[in-house]
Amino acid sequence: MEGMDMTPSAGAKKAPQPVPREVRKIDAATGKITLKHGPIANLGMSAMTMAFPVKDPAMLKGLKEGDQVSATFDSVDGKATVVDLRK
Numbered sequence: 593m594e595g596m597d598m599t600p601s602a603g604a605k606k607a608p609q610p611v612p613r614e615v616r617k618i619d620a621a622t623g624k625i626t627l628k629h630g631p632i633a634n635l636g637m638s639a640m641t642m643a644f645p646v647k648d649p650a651m652l653k654g655l656k657e658g659d660q661v662s663a664t665f666d667s668v669d670g671k672a673t674v675v676d677l678r679k
């Protein structure tokens with residue numbers, strides 16, 4: 593995907609909060625990560641396993657399947673996006 597807009601979402605009602613996630617799959621080529629996640633309050637999303645675009649592909653460096661990470665999600669251009677990721 594080209595030309596992804598990295599503008600932070602404006603007017604988010606609930607502040608994003610980091611929560612523990614498990615890495616299921618890393619796709620560095622497309623800048624996506626598949627995470628098993630619990631409920632994401634600020635996005636109104638329930639628990640599931642799904643692929644997310646990451647704000648910066650460099651965030652995927654050093655991660656592998658099965659890693660436990662702390663991720664923060666936010667809506668970027670209407671898409672649930674990983675905006676922060678740490679081991």
Ligand SMILES: [Cu+2]
Nearest residue numbers: 637638640642
């Ligand atoms: Cu989800």
